[in-house]
Amino acid sequence: MPIKIQIKALRKVYDTPERKVHALENINLDIEDGEFLCLVGLSGCGKTTLLNILAGFVEITSGQILMEGKPLTEDYDKGVVFQEYALFPWRTASKNVEYGLEVRRVPVDKRQQIARELLRLVRLEEFADFYPHNLSGGMRQRVAVARALAFDPQVLLMDEPFGALDAQTREELQELTVDVWQKTRKTVVYVTHNLSEAVYLGTRVVVFLPRPGRIREILTVTLPRPREALSPEFIDIQRKLDHLIRET
Amino acid sequence: MPTSETAAAPLNLDLGPPKKQVVSIWVKLRAVYPFLAALAGWEVAAWYAQRRHNLGQLFPTLEDIFIRAWELVAGPLMKALQEEPSLGLLDYFYYLGQSEILLHTLATGWRLLVAFAIGSSIGVAIGILMGRYSFWESFFVPLLAVLLPIPALVWVPIATIWFGLGNHAVIIVVSFAVFIPIAFGVWTGVKTVNPIWIRAAQSMNAPKIMIFRTVVLPGSLPMIMSSLRVGMARAWRAGVAAEFFSGIDTGLSAAIFLHGQQFLDIAFMMVALAVLGGFGYGLERVLFQPIERRTLVRWGMMEAMGAQGRRA
Numbered sequence: 001m002p003i004k005i006q007i008k009a010l011r012k013v014y015d016t017p018e019r020k021v022h023a024l025e026n027i028n029l030d031i032e033d034g035e036f037l038c039l040v041g042l043s044g045c046g047k048t049t050l051l052n053i054l055a056g057f058v059e060i061t062s063g064q065i066l067m068e069g070k071p072l073t074e075d076y077d078k079g080v081v082f083q084e085y086a087l088f089p090w091r092t093a094s095k096n097v098e099y100g101l102e103v104r105r106v107p108v109d110k111r112q113q114i115a116r117e118l119l120r121l122v123r124l125e126e127f128a129d130f131y132p133h134n135l136s137g138g139m140r141q142r143v144a145v146a147r148a149l150a151f152d153p154q155v156l157l158m159d160e161p162f163g164a165l166d167a168q169t170r171e172e173l174q175e176l177t178v179d180v181w182q183k184t185r186k187t188v189v190y191v192t193h194n195l196s197e198a199v200y201l202g203t204r205v206v207v208f209l210p211r212p213g214r215i216r217e218i219l220t221v222t223l224p225r226p227r228e229a230l231s232p233e234f235i236d237i238q239r240k241l242d243h244l245i246r247e248t
Numbered sequence: 249m250p251t252s253e254t255a256a257a258p259l260n261l262d263l264g265p266p267k268k269q270v271v272s273i274w275v276k277l278r279a280v281y282p283f284l285a286a287l288a289g290w291e292v293a294a295w296y297a298q299r300r301h302n303l304g305q306l307f308p309t310l311e312d313i314f315i316r317a318w319e320l321v322a323g324p325l326m327k328a329l330q331e332e333p334s335l336g337l338l339d340y341f342y343y344l345g346q347s348e349i350l351l352h353t354l355a356t357g358w359r360l361l362v363a364f365a366i367g368s369s370i371g372v373a374i375g376i377l378m379g380r381y382s383f384w385e386s387f388f389v390p391l392l393a394v395l396l397p398i399p400a401l402v403w404v405p406i407a408t409i410w411f412g413l414g415n416h417a418v419i420i421v422v423s424f425a426v427f428i429p430i431a432f433g434v435w436t437g438v439k440t441v442n443p444i445w446i447r448a449a450q451s452m453n454a455p456k457i458m459i460f461r462t463v464v465l466p467g468s469l470p471m472i473m474s475s476l477r478v479g480m481a482r483a484w485r486a487g488v489a490a491e492f493f494s495g496i497d498t499g500l501s502a503a504i505f506l507h508g509q510q511f512l513d514i515a516f517m518m519v520a521l522a523v524l525g526g527f528g529y530g531l532e533r534v535l536f537q538p539i540e541r542r543t544l545v546r547w548g549m550m551e552a553m554g555a556q557g558r559r560a
Binding site: 055056057075077078079080082084085086087088089090099100102103104131132133134147148151 | 445447448455458462463466467469549
């Protein structure tokens with residue numbers, strides 16, 4: 001697989017008057033085109049910081065990020081799905097999905113057509129005209145996924161998108177996420193603290209260690225899909241991850 | 249051996265179809281009761297005042313007030329009908345349009361709406377400026393904080409000296425009274441827009457101006473709406489008070505003042521007061537509530553702000 005994003009000697013230090021926090025120290029990571037990369041680790045290990053850097057919300061202290069060989073610009077096309085519900089309450093599901101297309105000045109009929117297709121992809125086509133407050137938490141996050149994919153971004157960045165959902169809904173959405181990824185073949189970077197989720201979703205799992213935030217190991221998960229969360233192999237990998245994130 | 253637990257009949261959770269909520273007319277009329285009680289109280293007091301203290305027209309009964317109200321509404325029409333009993337439909341409208349109370353209401357109404365339009369435009373503009381740019385924030389906040397507690401009424405003498413007696417002074421004072429709470433409200437609204445919405449828009453590379461138009465404005469609408477409400481209430485009060493002292497002779501409160509001072513016409517004053525109250529309530533019903541129903545309620549943003557579900 002060709003390399004999509006190259007992260008070289010990345011360093012991020014939050015320098016506040018009270019204290020200095022080494023959020024990320026010497027991160028080197030190659031993200032392959034079309035892979036599903038999960039970032040796991042205990043809280044404070046810098047996984048969300050790395051995602052926010054990739055999303056352009058946080059500036060780096062030093063190091064380099066290359067997108068297909070060229071330095072990353074702030075306004076490259078990325079789709080972000082947040083942990084909190086980030087849909088615009090004053091727009092219907094369909095209008096939310098269209099937002100990124102409006103930014104790119106796609107004509108109205110084309111916009112609506114794309115929104116319809118994406119809502120079908122996340123199995124919500126009959127809810128296109130619903131306002132977010134009339135949708136359940138799981139449905140809102142599905143709309144958020146559709147919104148993030150609407151303008152055909154280069155990468156999809158997801159920050160614990162299903163963290164606030166109940167276990168059953170989360171499983172349903174994990175299955176849907178794999179389905180969407182297989183259909184769109186997007187490069188996905190997915191932050192989670194849920195190890196089972198990481199093993200279920202990822203082609204590779206990057207294990208972070210805290211203080212300073214650094215990469216401990218990168219595991220490749222080769223289990224065939226759909227993955228069975230109760231199979232011995234699955235649990236083996238999960239156990240291994242569990243040991244790794246607790247190392248000091 | 250079967251235990252008593254297993255033998256017990258399972259709880260019947262199926263309660264059948266939900267009972268249809270029947271709201272009786274008496275419940276629906278609840279809002280009317282206090283007014284009926286007040287009217288009854290008035291009638292008793294008026295009756296007592298006239299019998300025992302011989303106050304006569306100084307404490308008119310409801311009947312007197314309704315007769316006066318009829319005169320005020322349909323006086324010109326009745327007079328015209330006496331002279332010329334076969335009036336056309338348009339003539340009816342013409343003479344109803346001549347009614348005294350309507351003239352006063354319109355006079356107060358247009359001054360108020362013009363002043364509200366001016367004051368709220370300035371208030372919204374300054375509020376947005378304050379919410380977006382820290383320079384203007386630190387510039388305006390102290391100024392407004394000092395101006396806010398000053399009752400609008402005390403500006404009336406100054407305004408009448410500078411701008412002369414009349415409409416100008418009222419409109420300027422009311423605009424001034426309106427813009428301060430609106431600027432504060434809009435400022436707060438713009439500052440407290442949920443940052444996750446802005447981040448989401450940024451992540452889709454929306455330019456700043458578009459984020460402002462499509463995220464910040466609708467996102468701060470709950471605060472903007474409530475500040476417009478406060479502004480309207482202030483406008484109403486300031487406008488009514490300013491009319492007293494600006495040498496104006498048309499307008500509900502100007503007329504209350506004149507009739508009270510010159511003719512001791514209590515019935516007229518009560519009618520004008522009722523119109524004042526009704527007008528304010530009407531503005532709420534025809535202006536603010538429909539806008540809210542179409543926006544905030546529909547988007548679920550009232551609930552998001554912690555409001556209980558309510559029927560508008």
